[in-house]
Amino acid sequence: MAKKKSSIVKNILFFFIAVVIIFMAYLGSPLSKVRNIYVKGVNDLGAQQVINATKVTDNSLLVNVFFEKNSIIQKTEKKLPSIKTVSFRTHNLRDLTIYVTEYRTLGLIYKGGYYYRIIDNGRVINQKMKAPIGNYPIYSGFNSNKELKEISGIYKKLPDSVRTNVSQIYNSKTKLNPYRIKIDMNDGNKVVADIRTVQKKMQYYPGIASQMTKKGTVNLEVGAYSYPFKGNK
Structure with missing residues (x-):
């Protein structure tokens, strides 16, 4: 009985040593390292x-990537705060795919010579860009987080x-109307509106614009009507 137990222990020990040797050999071989890296899910990021x-x-060693996965994810999200989620998957033994989900971009603001992304909830991403990205509006004159969020x-x-036609949105408040805004459209028209009613009234913009024979202003501040730019009659 003792000999049988001793034999079992030896077999287990040999198996353990064999596994360690194989693992060490694997770590020292090219098979343990990442071969190709792919990224999926990016929108505004490269x-x-x-x-x-x-x-x-x-x-990089594949085993290290997965052992340190949480640390890598935290550092990546800190480096690129516009990233919502990051995950990793391997395929073909050595290839690594990084899956990314970005926060939705709702526009850009320009300050200090750089553009900054605005994402959900009006949050401004502190990531400098020398040029605007995508087909997003540029906000001007909205200086507080509350205004940007709204x-x-x-x-x-x-x-x-309508959203894809918006080029720039300006805070154009006056003494008579502190809620006044102006919107430049990609089709060449301009919109004057009230921030309290613009969301509801902008649904009428395509119909109004289609009836305009000249580029001009669509006034949605009070009522809904249009008129050509001066000198464009």
């Missing part, structure tokens, strides 16, 4: 930008056909 933030290279929330809820 794939290489995400890879650089993770600091994973084609010389106007970006309105933009988010506009009909798709």
